[in-house]
Amino acid sequence: MPSSSTGQAPAAAEPTPARPGWGETLRVYLEPASLRMFALGFSAGLPLLLVLGTLSFRLREAGLDRTTIGYLSWVGLAYGFKWCWAPLVDRLPIPLLTRWMGRRRSWLLLSQALIMLSLTGMAMADPRTELTLVVWCALAVAFASATQDIALDAFRIESADVRHQGALAATYQTGYRLAMIWAGAGVLWIAARAEVVPPTVASAAPGVLYQQAAWSTAYLVMAASMLVGVLTVLFSREPVRLALPPARNAAEWLQGALVEPFADFLKRYGKQAVLILALIGVYRISDVVMGIMANPFYVDMGYTKDEVAAVTKIYGVIMTLVGAFIGGALSLKLGVMRVLMLGAILSAASNLLFAWLAGHGHDVVALIFVISADNLSAGVASAAFIAYLSGLTNVQYSATQYALFSSMMLLAPKWLAGYSGAFVDAYDYSTFFIATACLGMPVLLLIWLATRMAPAEKTP
Numbered sequence: 001m002p003s004s005s006t007g008q009a010p011a012a013a014e015p016t017p018a019r020p021g022w023g024e025t026l027r028v029y030l031e032p033a034s035l036r037m038f039a040l041g042f043s044a045g046l047p048l049l050l051v052l053g054t055l056s057f058r059l060r061e062a063g064l065d066r067t068t069i070g071y072l073s074w075v076g077l078a079y080g081f082k083w084c085w086a087p088l089v090d091r092l093p094i095p096l097l098t099r100w101m102g103r104r105r106s107w108l109l110l111s112q113a114l115i116m117l118s119l120t121g122m123a124m125a126d127p128r129t130e131l132t133l134v135v136w137c138a139l140a141v142a143f144a145s146a147t148q149d150i151a152l153d154a155f156r157i158e159s160a161d162v163r164h165q166g167a168l169a170a171t172y173q174t175g176y177r178l179a180m181i182w183a184g185a186g187v188l189w190i191a192a193r194a195e196v197v198p199p200t201v202a203s204a205a206p207g208v209l210y211q212q213a214a215w216s217t218a219y220l221v222m223a224a225s226m227l228v229g230v231l232t233v234l235f236s237r238e239p240v241r242l243a244l245p246p247a248r249n250a251a252e253w254l255q256g257a258l259v260e261p262f263a264d265f266l267k268r269y270g271k272q273a274v275l276i277l278a279l280i281g282v283y284r285i286s287d288v289v290m291g292i293m294a295n296p297f298y299v300d301m302g303y304t305k306d307e308v309a310a311v312t313k314i315y316g317v318i319m320t321l322v323g324a325f326i327g328g329a330l331s332l333k334l335g336v337m338r339v340l341m342l343g344a345i346l347s348a349a350s351n352l353l354f355a356w357l358a359g360h361g362h363d364v365v366a367l368i369f370v371i372s373a374d375n376l377s378a379g380v381a382s383a384a385f386i387a388y389l390s391g392l393t394n395v396q397y398s399a400t401q402y403a404l405f406s407s408m409m410l411l412a413p414k415w416l417a418g419y420s421g422a423f424v425d426a427y428d429y430s431t432f433f434i435a436t437a438c439l440g441m442p443v444l445l446l447i448w449l450a451t452r453m454a455p456a457e458k459t460p
Helices: 022-030 032-050 053-061 066-084 086-091 097-101 103-124 131-158 162-193 212-225 227-234 250-269 272-282 285-292 294-300 305-334 336-360 364-392 395-417 420-426 429-439 441-453
Strands: none
Touching: 032 053, 032 103, 032 131, 032 162, 032 212, 032 227, 053 066, 053 162, 066 086, 066 131, 066 395, 086 131, 097 103, 103 131, 103 212, 103 227, 131 162, 131 364, 131 395, 162 212, 162 305, 162 364, 212 227, 250 272, 250 395, 272 395, 272 441, 285 336, 285 395, 285 429, 294 305, 294 336, 305 336, 305 364, 336 364, 336 429, 336 441, 364 395, 420 429, 429 441
C-alpha cells in the first residue's frame, strides 16, 4: 500500500457504529428526559378540551343555543396564532422568576399558574348568568395553554439531541392523550357523580338539569390536576442555556426576537425552505379534513354515544398511544424521514377504510377495526412529524421557530376542512373519505423531494 506524502500510514477508517438493538432502543422511554416529557405532556393536553369539547357540552347542558356555542369555539384560535408571541417567550425574561428558575422553566411555571387560576374562574362562574366571565376565563386558559406549548416545545427540543426527539415526542404524546381522556371522559364522570338529580326530571330539556355545583367540582379537580406539570417543572433542570448577547436598544432586541428567527430558517435552508414549509403545511391534511366529519358520520351511521365514546375516545386514544410509541422507536432506529413517509402512507390509506365502513353499515366490530388502523397510523405519523419539526429548529430560536411550524401545520387543513360538510352534502361519505385519502398523495411527493434535497440522514 503506498504511503502518504508525509511518510505516515493513512489513518484507518472509523468503524461504523453498530445500530442499537430493540431492547436498547425501547429503554429510551424510561430515561429521565422521557419521563419528564410524559408528565409535561399531561400538563399540556389537559386545558385543550376544557375550553373546547368539554366546555361545549357544559354550555349546551346549561341551555345555550348551538349557534352561540359554535361562535365560542373560536376561543381555540389562540393555539393557531401562538407564533405571534412566541418571540417573547423565546427571549423575554420574567422578572425574578427567570433568574431563579431559568428561561424555559420560568415561562412554563407562569403559564401553568395562569391556567390553574383561569380554570378556577371557569369553575366558579355560572354560564347561565355569568357567560361573559366564563368566556374571558376560557380565553385566558387558551392563551396560557398556548404559551405553555411554546415554552414546552423549546424545553423538549433543548433537552435532547435530534436522535432522541422521536422518543421524547412519543412520551409527550402519551401524557397529552391521557390528559385528554381525563379532561374529556374524566370531567364528565366527576360532574355526573357530583350531581343530585331528582328522578322526576330525568328527561327535562337542556338547562333544567344543569347543576352549577357539580360542574364547579369537576373543573376544580381539573385545575388541581395541573399540579402534575407544576411539580415536574419545579423538580426538573433547566436545559443548557445558550448565551444570548444583551441587546443595546429596543430596535436591536426586536431584531433578535422577531426578525432573526425567521431569517435564520431561510438562511439555513435557502430554496429548500419553500419545500419544507409546504410539507409542514399539508402533512396532516388527510387526517384533519377527514376528522371534522368523523363524529357526524358516526351519528348518521346509527352508532350510539356509548359506542362512539368507548371505541373512538377510549380505545382509539390507546391505539394512538401505541402508534406514537411505534413511531418514536422506528424514528430512532430507522431515521425520521423514512418513518415520516410511512406515516403519510398509512394516514391516507386508513381514510379508505372509512369509505369501506360507510358502505358496510352499523357494525361495532368493523368500527373497532377501522379505528385501530386509523389511530395507529395517526400515532406513527404524529411522532415522526414532531421529531421532524424538532430537527428543523435552531436551538437559539427554538420556541419561535417551532411555534411557527406547529401553527402552520393546521392553518391550511383547518381552512379546507370548513368545506367538508358541504362536500358530504353534495356527494356522500364514501366519496368524501376517498377524496381525503387523495389529498395525501401530494404529501408523499413532498417528502420524497425533501429527502432527496436534504443531507443524508444518519441512523445509529
